[in-house]
Amino acid sequence: MPAPRAITTGTAKESPPAYQQIKNFVLEKIQSGAWKEGDLIPTELALCETFKVSRMTVNRALRELTADQLLVRYKGSGTYVAQPKFQSTLIEIRSIAQDIRERGHRHSSKVLLLDSVRASELQARRYRIAPGALLFHSVIVHYENETAIQLEDRLVDAQAAPGYLEQDWAALTPNEYLMRVAPLPTGQYSIEVKLPNREVAAALDIAPTQPCLVMDRVTFSKNAFTSNATMWHPGNRYKFTGRY
Amino acid sequence: MPAPRAITTGTAKESPPAYQQIKNFVLEKIQSGAWKEGDLIPTELALCETFKVSRMTVNRALRELTADQLLVRYKGSGTYVAQPKFQSTLIEIRSIAQDIRERGHRHSSKVLLLDSVRASELQARRYRIAPGALLFHSVIVHYENETAIQLEDRLVDAQAAPGYLEQDWAALTPNEYLMRVAPLPTGQYSIEVKLPNREVAAALDIAPTQPCLVMDRVTFSKNAFTSNATMWHPGNRYKFTGRY
DNA sequence: TAGTGGTCTAGACCACAGC
DNA sequence: CTGTGGTCTAGACCACTAT
CATH class of the missing domain: 1.10.10.10 (Winged helix-like DNA-binding domain superfamily/Winged helix DNA-binding domain)
Structure with missing residues (x-):
């Protein structure tokens, strides 16, 4: 040539x-x-x-x-x-609210719980924080139109997000709020199948025998613990999808 | 200077x-x-x-x-x-064999089925190929040490991988083989929870009531259909994990 | 020693945005 | 118009590899 x-x-x-x-x-x-x-x-x-x-x-x-x-x-x-990447799939999990809106549906949410707790020994080790450190705890259900599709159970480091308890969760999801106060997150995740306990099943309006797709994500910003979110999705009405 | x-x-x-x-x-x-x-x-x-x-x-x-x-x-x-990316999580799903080896475990596999079929009307539409086109079909179980952790049910376009039926699947997984004959894949995926049918349950040695983590992936190379893999993982002994 | 990639310079011309 | 980023040049010095 x-x-x-x-x-x-x-x-x-x-x-x-x-x-x-x-x-x-x-x-x-x-x-x-x-x-x-x-x-x-x-x-x-x-x-x-x-x-x-x-x-x-x-x-x-x-x-x-x-x-x-x-x-x-x-x-x-x-x-x-280079060595080919063995058809490794890059999956992008986006904000649930954004996801719903892009499907042209309506997102709403309901706060089930909002309080503060002290870090247990186990949490302290997992999150690399001091035992007894102040954590905020929220449990929120997300709806697509009128159907519950995610229960978000989240722990947030109080130092990283001091105003967490005073937010208006109708306007901004915890996800979106945390991106503002703790940019450039890093962390780990897992995706697995679990059976819901009684409270989760009730909140999502599913049978306790209905297995869920559960994503667990621990995030750090500036090398300091920010948040741990456990997101429960009814297996009969939710899946992760995407392109690459 | x-x-x-x-x-x-x-x-x-x-x-x-x-x-x-x-x-x-x-x-x-x-x-x-x-x-x-x-x-x-x-x-x-x-x-x-x-x-x-x-x-x-x-x-x-x-x-x-x-x-x-x-x-x-x-x-x-x-x-x-830039606008923050709402804590979107990039997940990398790698080759099952590579994954197992990196955990320091032994990977092995068993071929349950290997034959060829003709594309149905439904498949033709989904894969953007001609109805009746020749497809190879393989069903392989992957073991981590001695435990079944994935059943890989795969359809492959015969034109994209003419030698598919003659490969030695002990040496190379279908994934690895396809990366060589059809580089730079693009495509779509989904991850969901499903109950196995009788055959899948038997192959994975699980109860038919055990929900599975199922990943479905359709790949194209050079804009032509290459392969559709459905990968079943027992929900009680497998999860996707990673960092970002 | 010769060849490779890694980095950097001090200019240049262009398309586009905002005034 | 000026100022911005988008691209490109024709050199240069360096660290490293292979011989």
């Missing part, structure tokens, strides 16, 4: 920027199987010649593909096609 | 590259709340002065933060702190 870039030549219409064309070129090679996992691909200087661009432009293209985990690069050695 | 950058001054030890220091600076401003959602942040030229670096260096820092969805940028206008 002599490839005279054909990029801004003549009076041709707009074309993607050069770095994008190089990205597309590499993507096509990988997708077509011409370059396979582990293969050494052309050097930056070689691609500079091929595309008639400067090294910074090639570098940007390859760097972005590396950030996307499609390539791996080694100083002094070269650029290689 | 006048500009002694203040960054690598003196005989100080290694310091992160300039673009990373700028990223850290911006991250700290956001995390501390000094810059809030929607705020206009300093221009590239202003940051060039502050950090005594060239514009390309500042541009790289801000561009990467924009790719991470922490900033939004508008030509002619400026750079703003």
Whole structure:
């Protein structure tokens, strides 16, 4: 491919920027199987010649593909096609309220409980806080139209969100509120199947024999515990879905 | 080069590259709340002065933060702190075999069924293929040590993976095989709770009353249907976990 | 030593936004 | 119009790898 870039030549219409064309070129090679996992691909200087661009432009293209985990690069050695990610699925769990609204339905919620507690020994270890530290506790049911689809049982660190008990949960979900007071969260999650206890079943208006999809999430902001949410979804009327 | 950058001054030890220091600076401003959602942040030229670096260096820092969805940028206008992503959780579901091995356990599998079928009208619509197209069908149980933890019921497009029926599934999982013949997959998934039918329950060695965590995934490569996998996990001995 | 990628500079031209 | 970000250049020095 002599490839005279054909990029801004003549009076041709707009074309993607050069770095994008190089990205597309590499993507096509990988997708077509011409370059396979582990293969050494052309050097930056070689691609500079091929595309008639400067090294910074090639570098940007390859760097972005590396950030996307499609390539791996080694100083002094070269650029290689990365190990495929074994069809790992990236799932995005969004705010329940946002999710419902995007389906064109109405979100509402009911606060079942709102108080404060002291951290137990077990909680202190799990959340990396001091035993006896003040925690706020909320239990809220979320409705899609008139149907309960999530019971959100949440513990919040009082220092991270001092105003937690005074919020208006009709206007803002705990999720949305916490994103404001504790940005850039990190943490862990699990998704599993559980049977609801009597209170959960009653709040969600399901039989105690109805298994639930339960997501548990512990979040930290600035390396300090922020919140632990346990979200119960009736298995007969809720599933996680998405694209990747 | 006048500009002694203040960054690598003196005989100080290694310091992160300039673009990373700028990223850290911006991250700290956001995390501390000094810059809030929607705020206009300093221009590239202003940051060039502050950090005594060239514009390309500042541009790289801000561009990467924009790719991470922490900033939004508008030509002619400026750079703003992005809307927070409402604690949306990115979940990575990996290859079952890889998952098991990383826990330090032994993965094995048993092929229960391997044959070919013709696409029904319903499948043809869902997969965007011709009715009657040739599909391969496999049912495989995956074991962690000696315990069944996943039943993988999979349909594969015969054109996308012609050699599917001849693979050695002890050496390579279908997932791993498909990543090689159909790279860069896209698609949809769902995660839900279901009761197993008699065959699934028997294969997983669970009671028919034991609810399962079921992940369904349809994948396309090069815009053509590749595979539809339905993965059943006993709810009493499996959960999805991860970090973000 | 020669070749690779990692980073950085000091300019440049462009499209677009707001005045 | 000025100021913003989007892209690009033609160099440069460095750390690292392979030989």
